[in-house]
Amino acid sequence: MTFPPPRSSRSATAPPPISNIPPLDLPFQGRDDQIARLLELFEQYGHVLLHDGVALVQGFGKTQVAIAYCRAYTRRYDVAWWFSCRGETDDDRLCGLLEEQYQELREERARTFGAKVEHRPDNRWLFVYDDVSNPDRVYEHFVPGTGHRLVTSRSCGETWGSNRLELGGMTVEQSSRLLLDQAENLSSKQAKHLASLMNGHPAQLLAVAEEVRRTSYEECARMLTPAPQADPDTPPGGMLAIPRPRDDASGAPLSVAERRTLVAALARSPVGRDRDRWNVWLEAVRQMIKPTELAGVSDGGHFKDRIISVVNFALAQRNPKVMQALADALDLWGDEEGIADVRRLVDKAVDAWNGDQGR
Known part of the structure; x- marks a missing residue:
């Protein structure tokens, strides 16, 4: 038995032989450019940082974009493994947390390909380190080898160069398309108006669409107000007031x-x-x-x-x-x-x- 298997052994939509990638919770219309940009970065670098554009209590969907990347380019990888870092700030606890998850990967590899198979991670392996507190220290915890590493963090770090992608809010046009897809009772003009009141946060846009379906465009527009900048729990720009x-x-x-x-x-x-x-x-x-x-x-x-x-x-x-x-x-x-x-x-x-x- 060889490892990894030939590419022709999988369909275009089949997950890698070894994968624990979570399911997508949000639709990702409007994020295609960012997902494609991640692929471009991986063609130049072995590890890429996906981070928020500004410091917010509520991020802009980094985890979901990372999942969407994994699912969009699943045929490029034979192993795709998700490490949940949970924002852990203590280095020793983070090390223990990642070791537990790495042991799960080793066990899964043994079950899938046999205990004797040894293969050092290369660029057909993808490791996602999600919700990293300090991206400048996460290098110390990488799985050895030359596999691709996708790091998500609220921080842009200080030691990362051009191998990072800033994730901000969706544009009004992108937001409008998402609203139209999610709320069939909206007109194009109404969707654009609601989108102009928002800050492009995917989860907030879905909440707006849900409220439009439940009530009406008029009711939602009335309740949707600009966010007061003095509230640290609220992102800049529009924020759902429903x-x-x-x-x-x-x-x-x-x-x-x-x-x-x-x-x-x-x-x-x-x-x-x-x-x-x-x-x-x-x-x-x-x-x-x-x-x-x-x-x-x-x-x-x-x-x-x-x-x-x-x-x-x-x-x-x-x-x-x-x-x-x-x-x-x-x-x-x-x-x-x-x-x-x-x-x-x-x-x-x-x-x-x-x-x-x-x-």
């Missing part, structure tokens, strides 16, 4: 710092560590708030972006029902990390809501 979190001066149930703490606590909890648990949790939340829908909540992209979307939605409601459900749904996991902090902050928010009603 619904929109109240600012601190108007008596918000949680301050900006407390919102960040709540997001961090949810990220440490089971729902921030595993997609399956996230799905179980979100479904439990939906059951608790029926018939209310989580309209405008992003369920794709990086886990922290999903958490921010849910928290902002809950805090923007007229009552604490959704916020209460976020904590109640965590009871499934008992006393695991982060849950107590979530409950404490939710109780504080509920008390603030109740206090508002009493005035």
